[in-house]
Amino acid sequence: MARLIVDNISISFPLYHVESRSLKKTVLAAASGRLGEDKKHRLTVEALRNVSFSLHSGDRVGFIGSNGAGKTTLLRAMAGIYEPVSGSITIDGAVTALLDASQGLNMDLTGNENIRLRALFSGFAEAQIKQLQADVAAFAGLDQFLDLPVRTYSSGMIIRLGFGLATAIKPQILLMDEWLLAGDASFMDKAKHRLETVVEGAEILVLSSHNTDIILRWCNRVIWMDTGRVRADGPPQEVLAAYLAPDQFAHAMAGAAG
Amino acid sequence: MALAAADISETVRLLPLVWTLSLFDIKLRYRGSLLGPFWLTLSTAIMVGSIGFLYSRLFHQQISNYLPFLTISLVLWSFISTITAESTVCFTQAQGLIHGTRMPHSLHAARVVMRNILVLSHNLVVILAVFVLFHTTPTLAAFTVLPACMLWVADAFAVGLLLGVFGARFRDIPPIIGSVMQIAFYLTPIMWNPVMLEHRGLAKALIELNPFFSLLEIMRGPLMGLPIESHTWLMALGYSAALILITGLVFTRARPRIPYWI
Numbered sequence: 001m002a003r004l005i006v007d008n009i010s011i012s013f014p015l016y017h018v019e020s021r022s023l024k025k026t027v028l029a030a031a032s033g034r035l036g037e038d039k040k041h042r043l044t045v046e047a048l049r050n051v052s053f054s055l056h057s058g059d060r061v062g063f064i065g066s067n068g069a070g071k072t073t074l075l076r077a078m079a080g081i082y083e084p085v086s087g088s089i090t091i092d093g094a095v096t097a098l099l100d101a102s103q104g105l106n107m108d109l110t111g112n113e114n115i116r117l118r119a120l121f122s123g124f125a126e127a128q129i130k131q132l133q134a135d136v137a138a139f140a141g142l143d144q145f146l147d148l149p150v151r152t153y154s155s156g157m158i159i160r161l162g163f164g165l166a167t168a169i170k171p172q173i174l175l176m177d178e179w180l181l182a183g184d185a186s187f188m189d190k191a192k193h194r195l196e197t198v199v200e201g202a203e204i205l206v207l208s209s210h211n212t213d214i215i216l217r218w219c220n221r222v223i224w225m226d227t228g229r230v231r232a233d234g235p236p237q238e239v240l241a242a243y244l245a246p247d248q249f250a251h252a253m254a255g256a257a258g
Numbered sequence: 259m260a261l262a263a264a265d266i267s268e269t270v271r272l273l274p275l276v277w278t279l280s281l282f283d284i285k286l287r288y289r290g291s292l293l294g295p296f297w298l299t300l301s302t303a304i305m306v307g308s309i310g311f312l313y314s315r316l317f318h319q320q321i322s323n324y325l326p327f328l329t330i331s332l333v334l335w336s337f338i339s340t341i342t343a344e345s346t347v348c349f350t351q352a353q354g355l356i357h358g359t360r361m362p363h364s365l366h367a368a369r370v371v372m373r374n375i376l377v378l379s380h381n382l383v384v385i386l387a388v389f390v391l392f393h394t395t396p397t398l399a400a401f402t403v404l405p406a407c408m409l410w411v412a413d414a415f416a417v418g419l420l421l422g423v424f425g426a427r428f429r430d431i432p433p434i435i436g437s438v439m440q441i442a443f444y445l446t447p448i449m450w451n452p453v454m455l456e457h458r459g460l461a462k463a464l465i466e467l468n469p470f471f472s473l474l475e476i477m478r479g480p481l482m483g484l485p486i487e488s489h490t491w492l493m494a495l496g497y498s499a500a501l502i503l504i505t506g507l508v509f510t511r512a513r514p515r516i517p518y519w520i
């Protein structure tokens with residue numbers, strides 16, 4: 001039984017290098033207008049505030065909310081990258097987080113070398129590494145390119161490699177950001193089947209998306225994030241009805257029905 | 259504390275990954291070059307050769323004694339100074355990995371250590387060549403370099419974590435460490451043999467309290483066939499214990515904050 005419990009977590013980013021670093025831009029953009037001060041009177045951005053929910057096997061949760069609502073930060077916290085300032089996250093089960101396409105890809109290394117690193121990170125043995133390389137090569141259709149440095153790839157090829165790698169390892173808990181669903185039409189046809197196997201295999205799916213079609217197709221529960229808090233949590237139709245404008249909602253429902 | 263220990267033990271479990279990452283680091287550095295990583299060997303050989311001949315004249319030393327001494331010292335020192343320099347940026351440079359996947363943070367410090375051990379192993383060839391050239395035969399005492407090596411690896415890993423944390427939090431640390439190490443290079447008997455200063459009181463104190471000297475000496479002494487002084491070992495162990503203790507405290511406190519800092 002997989003389980004993921006988020007108990008009253010808050011995350012705030014300290015702004016140490018405000019003048020010079022791009023941190024300011026990224027964080028401010030991500031969390032518009034939520035500046036605070038910590039105990040030592042340093043400027044912080046409050047990305048998440050008192051967020052609680054619990055997920056169990058069978059839950060397929062979609063996170064919606066405007067840009068900067070804290071969706072990506074929440075995914076990163078659930079993936080164990082950011083440890084919350086207060087509150088706690090309990091996870092039972094193997095987690096895979098698919099957060100961005102070039103995630104951990106080293107541009108100077110070849111495709112095969114990148115696959116090997118990912119496999120070693122998952123604790124694979126030599127035979128499994130070979131198998132993974134063959135699997136990704138077959139899916140991504142990169143054959144001879146896998147022996148060339150990733151920097152020589154086109155951006156489409158990088159997405160194919162990243163996607164092939166990300167979906168090659170089957171997790172119990174799958175955290176997914178939107179990028180996986182972006183790609184050209186011909187690739188998406190090929191990718192859809194592979195992604196569906198992974199999604200259906202996972203006991204818990206957490207998906208962050210702006211695409212209501214995908215949310216309606218894959219999710220049985222929707223959490224609406226707004227300025228770092230949970231605004232609503234419930235069945236997709238209910239939450240989407242409150243979130244979307246009436247005509248957009250009608251359109252989305254018609255799309256899902258059709 | 260438990261979480262910090264778990265972080266480190268996970269790094270130990272992922273040692274094959276650390277090894278491959280380090281290997282790729284070296285390969286990348288020399289990808290497309292004719293000699294590849296043997297540029298490391300060649301450039302060390304050229305440096306040791308040219309400095310050795312000049313300084314043996316300047317210091318009125320016998321080259322057959324001075325050159326083996328200088329070779330060992332320079333090779334070991336370049337290990338120390340590269341480790342300190344690269345440690346300060348070990349977390350900031352791994353930003354993509356740290357924000358992309360959940361990995362033990364200490365893995366990035368281990369990677370710096372492993373990479374530099376690989377570099378060091380290329381330079382051992384030069385030491386070996388110099389020894390053969392000048393018929394220096396190591397004595398049985400040379401076996402005490404084994405415990406010394408273990409101490410060095412532990413210290414290097416601790417330095418990696420400690421400087422990595424400070425370098426991630428304070429961006430002024432890398433240049434500060436750079437200039438401190440520059441000064442340490444001249445104050446420590448690396449180019450010059452401590453025997454040259456034996457009769458001068460003040461300089462002797464400088465040597466005896468210098469942590470770099472005691473650490474260098476536990477490696478260099480046995481290789482040069484000098485008797486091991488328990489005093490030097492005690493100093494080395496004392497400084498290492500202090501370093502590891504401080505690192506433990508700092509890493510326990512700072513570990514959860516690293517992703518926020520970089």
